[in-house]
Amino acid sequence: MRTQTENAARVVVIGAGMAGARLASRVPGVTVIGEEEHAPYNRVLLAEVLAGRYEPDVIALPPAEVRRGVRVVRIDRVERQVLCDDGSVIAYERLVLATGSNPVLPPLRGLNHRLPDGVHPFRTLDDCLALRAAVRPGVRAVVIGGGLLGVSAARALAECGAQVVLAQQGEHLMERQLDAEAAGMLRRHLEALGVEVHTECRVRGLRCTDGDAPAVRAVELADGYELEAEITVLACGVRPRTGLAQAAGLDVRKGIVVDDELRTSDPYIHAVGDCAEHDGTVYGLAGAALEQADVLADVLNGRSASYGGTRALTRLTLRSPSAAPVADGAAGSLDLAAFGDSRPMPGDDVIRLADATRGAYRTVVVRGDRLAGGVLFGDLAAVGTLARTWQDDEPLPADMSLLHLLTNDGGF
Numbered sequence: 001m002r003t004q005t006e007n008a009a010r011v012v013v014i015g016a017g018m019a020g021a022r023l024a025s026r027v028p029g030v031t032v033i034g035e036e037e038h039a040p041y042n043r044v045l046l047a048e049v050l051a052g053r054y055e056p057d058v059i060a061l062p063p064a065e066v067r068r069g070v071r072v073v074r075i076d077r078v079e080r081q082v083l084c085d086d087g088s089v090i091a092y093e094r095l096v097l098a099t100g101s102n103p104v105l106p107p108l109r110g111l112n113h114r115l116p117d118g119v120h121p122f123r124t125l126d127d128c129l130a131l132r133a134a135v136r137p138g139v140r141a142v143v144i145g146g147g148l149l150g151v152s153a154a155r156a157l158a159e160c161g162a163q164v165v166l167a168q169q170g171e172h173l174m175e176r177q178l179d180a181e182a183a184g185m186l187r188r189h190l191e192a193l194g195v196e197v198h199t200e201c202r203v204r205g206l207r208c209t210d211g212d213a214p215a216v217r218a219v220e221l222a223d224g225y226e227l228e229a230e231i232t233v234l235a236c237g238v239r240p241r242t243g244l245a246q247a248a249g250l251d252v253r254k255g256i257v258v259d260d261e262l263r264t265s266d267p268y269i270h271a272v273g274d275c276a277e278h279d280g281t282v283y284g285l286a287g288a289a290l291e292q293a294d295v296l297a298d299v300l301n302g303r304s305a306s307y308g309g310t311r312a313l314t315r316l317t318l319r320s321p322s323a324a325p326v327a328d329g330a331a332g333s334l335d336l337a338a339f340g341d342s343r344p345m346p347g348d349d350v351i352r353l354a355d356a357t358r359g360a361y362r363t364v365v366v367r368g369d370r371l372a373g374g375v376l377f378g379d380l381a382a383v384g385t386l387a388r389t390w391q392d393d394e395p396l397p398a399d400m401s402l403l404h405l406l407t408n409d410g411g412f
């Protein structure tokens, strides 16, 4: 155990995830402290590791000097130092919180902080490797949660040969990104992969074996029905990791509140990524985490920079293990891209193009003279132009027919 105070490092970063690693690659000489044992990796690709398509080294991020397997347990703002669980104390001139988020543990009967055997969160590479080790062909798996994470996990487990049931409380899948029609296509695609999808399905509890080391054996639904389960994946959302900031007395709402220079209520401390709240928004998306890290790198390197929010795109590829044709012509892979707000408000124009035979669907929402959001399925040829138009928040040309937005060049 080390107890001495080490030399002051100019910048200390807590968290070696996507934002922390990006910052380390852009700011020379930072000290990064990361609780995970692995070198930094691209979290967005974890489902590919679970499906066995990639080995963990393939998703590694560019190497960064990280103190791995070390957790910061306290921030001392008066002395400007952080205290770690290995006894080390590290002084900072500038501190960056890049602590990401934690999976939400739903309030289920039979679930407490010690997860029963067979119950898996899906956040870290270790979660993913544990899940991969537990999956074998024919194993019964229940995924709780039908958002991006649950859909990715269900697809990957099905690809490994598991018998998968996806239980989604909401009316349709990926409610944050998709409208009902697009969600219906996604559902049919998952079903074609062998996933049994239940929507408006509330899980009430877990049934576990008795004894000192209980293991899950079924998932109990609100109506009393039980889904047999040897594996259960919790994909019920995430919550920003703000405990350290809160204990240090920083301004925390949903996330750690930051200004346009990603500075917290303490001018010597910044926050980026999933743990940060900027202008009332916690993004929880990789694109925003990387953009915030880039702006902060400029700030820390002494350049003037300002963060004005992120217009991030969500993309998902669901690959069929075989190219067997399935309903709606949704054979092979299914590509999905969603951006902005695709739920129309009164007065919005909605332009939609659906081709059930080819499994293609495109919809965009136009608010005033701007693109507000959209969902593209199947053929993503138009995604680049549409996404750029939305990201740049440029007015749409007044003389353009809105239908052109859905042609392959996005009408430009």
Ligand SMILES: Cc1cc2nc3c(=O)[nH]c(=O)nc-3n(C[C@H](O)[C@H](O)[C@H](O)COP(=O)(O)OP(=O)(O)OC[C@H]3O[C@@H](n4cnc5c(N)ncnc54)[C@H](O)[C@@H]3O)c2cc1C
Residues within 6 Å of the ligand: 014, 015, 016, 017, 018, 019, 020, 033, 034, 035, 036, 043, 044, 045, 046, 047, 070, 071, 072, 073, 098, 099, 100, 101, 122, 123, 124, 148, 149, 152, 241, 244, 272, 273, 274, 275, 284, 285, 286, 287, 289, 312, 313, 314, 315, 316
């Ligand atoms: C399976 C999966 C799929 C996803 N797919 C997508 C997608 O398709 N598109 C998308 O935009 N986003 C996706 N996301 C979300 C995306 O991964 C996150 O938005 C992104 O990782 C945020 O980066 P971050 O650096 O803020 O947090 P993280 O990458 O979570 O990194 C935070 C790190 O900080 C460490 N840490 C926390 N507290 C401490 C401490 N006290 N001491 C030391 N270390 C600490 C954690 O262990 C972690 O390694 C996905 C996430 C998951 C889990």
